[in-house]
Amino acid sequence: MNKRMRYWLMKSEPEDFSIDDLERVGTEPWNGVRNYQARNFMRDSMQVGDQVFFYHSNTKVPGIYGIAQVASTPYPDETQFDTRSKYHDPKASREEPRWFLVDVGFVRKLDQPIPLSLIREHSEQLGEDFALIRKGARLSVLPVTASQWKVLLGLEGTSSNE
DNA sequence: GCCAACGTTGGC
């Protein structure tokens, strides 16, 4: 029953929650995702142990800053029920939750972050349809193929340009 | 079911 390992990329604004925060807490529920496609990946496709690129968005140097892993099976996002949360969803109920998440566990920080600019330079190897670099793509949780994972990991420590 | 208006994401 050993299912093939899957790979993902998950974005977070470091002001909000960074790889350093994840290192500190160890494991964190990936709450606040309010996009159906992203939710579906977590709810329907993620398996405990899947490897995750931890991506910092909306920051000076956007890019991959660390590795995490899926640390739980999917379950409802508590913040959707919390009227005081900015993630509260009035249309969600405990009987019929709308938003699901997984716990994400810290694996390691990268020695050198892999900036988006460097990732773009390798778009040919990664494929034009890679959701991270596809034009206008804003998905915050997206699948990474095994070969893309390898290419991206290979960029660790590569210096973009001096 | 169309689509304009609005809100959000996220790079720059």
Add this chain to the structure above:
DNA sequence: GCCAACGTTGGC
């Protein structure tokens, strides 16, 4: 801070 691209909402 700007704004392009996209998703969602709601009137009709």
